[in-house]
Amino acid sequence: MLPFYNKVTFFSLFRHRRIMLQGNQTISAFFLLGLTAVSEQQQHIFVLFLCMYLVTMVGNLLIILAIVNDAHLHSPMYFFLASLSFTDICFTSTTVPKMLADIQSQSPVISFAGCLTQMYFFMLLVDLDNFLLAAMAYDRYVAICYPLHYAALLSLKRCALLVVTPWVVCNLLSVLHIGLLGLLNFCDQREIPHFFCDLEPILRLACSDTQINDLTILVIGGAVIFIPFTFICVSYFLIGCTVLRIPSAKGKWKTFSTCGSHFLAVSLFYGSISGVYFLPSSAYSAERDKVAAVMYTVVTPMMNPFIYSLRNKDLKGAVRRLLIRKTYFCRW
Template identity: 55%
Template sequence: MGETGSLISRCSVLTSGYMESENQTCVSEFILLGVSEDVLLQPLLFGLFLSMYLVTSIGNLLIIVAVIMDSHLHTPMYFFLSNLSLADICFISTTIPKMLLNIQTQSKVITYAGCITQLYFFMLFGVLDNFLLTVMAYDRFVAICHPLHYTIIMNPRLCGLLLLASWIMTALHSLLQSLMVLRLSFCEELEIPHFFCELNQLIHLACSDTFLNDLVMYFATGLVAIVPLTGILFSYSKIVTSISRISSAGGKYKAFSTCGSHLSVVSLFYGTSLGVYLSSAAAQNSRASAIASVMYTVVTPMLNPFIYSLKNKDIKQALKKLFSQETFST
């Protein structure tokens, strides 16, 4: 089925209840069916996803450069924003380049090692996005509810610890889920109706017992989703309460504008994720789930730079300064 000389392959043991012998099949690759199998649509899909990938990478990279170059943006809020932009670039880079390569080479193959690696990094940067949004919500909570103590509370040491904790928790979660997939045995059905190696799809392909995998997947995924979302909702409930106590309308607008961009990104992230979850539960086939997944895997990282650049005056000024410096330098 795959190349026998493959460095990393997975052997699945196929047993029959009434047979004494066992057949072993080495699984060295999976087949990614992609968003559509229509040959005529492949050039269009290639151009569309390549454009979205370039826009996402360039947009987030500009935010990172702007934060680094502008000293006025050397604050906790923009420190976490630059890390969110980096996570978005890495997040989309785990899936789209492989998809584009498969379309260009007219191949749907991904190796077993490549599939597990893609699964690990996809979950790593996806969950990291989630934790960074939670940390940014806490930052806005301190800035609005405890403005006089903001610089004391959100000191560089705490910011570093919050970022480190986010990385450690996401790395452990991704490692756990990947190791759980490694214990599975796969049968001859190796077609993944998706454009990347998605955890739930891999578990469904297994021919061994998946009860433990399902248990770990739902528990761990629920933990890394519910806990951060609870933290975000708690932070914004306190923020809304604090803003409502401000007497002047101008003061309320100024306070709310400091977290407007973040609130928009949070709504987009959780809105698309929830939409994909609901559509996957309602859809009869997995191809519909793959199309819906484009929203949070591609569209959301692409829109984040636009949201922050359009709604944030500091980012807009930093980008204008950055472009003006490049213009004068040339």
């Protein structure tokens, strides 16, 4: 739930701030050009993304339900995993349903208020993914490097703090970006070469100076990405040092294998997001941006349930028991 003062700040932008065009006109909507302009390809894209969206929803919901219903999975590691699955559901739902509706309606129009709303939740959720992956890295670090102190270092209160604090911080950062965007004047160009309202394509439509916006993205946006990523790297370095001290090769592999799923998820997420945010703006490419955005907004949330369930016997067992239980009740 968003704090009340943030709601007031956020929605007041829609009521009181007008984006002025040259010629004293007013922008009321943008046009999302989508992934392609070829109508034959759009139908294939619709079917593909609809299937990917449904797989994402079902996979992440199964993980959440399995963790909630199985007492053996009520531990910090699975608490963070359930939080990540919930975030991925919201994250994908921010962009994909609108894109699917645009393809079917052949009217890819989004209002200015709707564009700001989509950007707000998109930035909020992508930043949350960063912090949740860092929290999961901390969980693995404590479990491997300080196993005897695991319960004390990752108490219920601390786990809740590691999840709630990023929600508050990311909420404030999203409000900041949207507030700065509301101060810009826009030209008569209203076509966004993307399938959702992202910050970089919107800034390229502005007529006024965007130096403050660019600086905010570079400093604050960069910090939101680099600080969790650096924390993850340091955690894995310390984990590696601990694993190397284990005498047997089998023990090393068994210990490090508990990090395999998280390491793969981190590689997939940061590997795709680096194609958009880690390169200078002079190297910006709309096509590259769209491909990278598909990877971290659609592919990564879809793959996370498979990554974490296929390599985890406890989670696979919990999902299996959940499905058997639901099937049993459906028969009755």
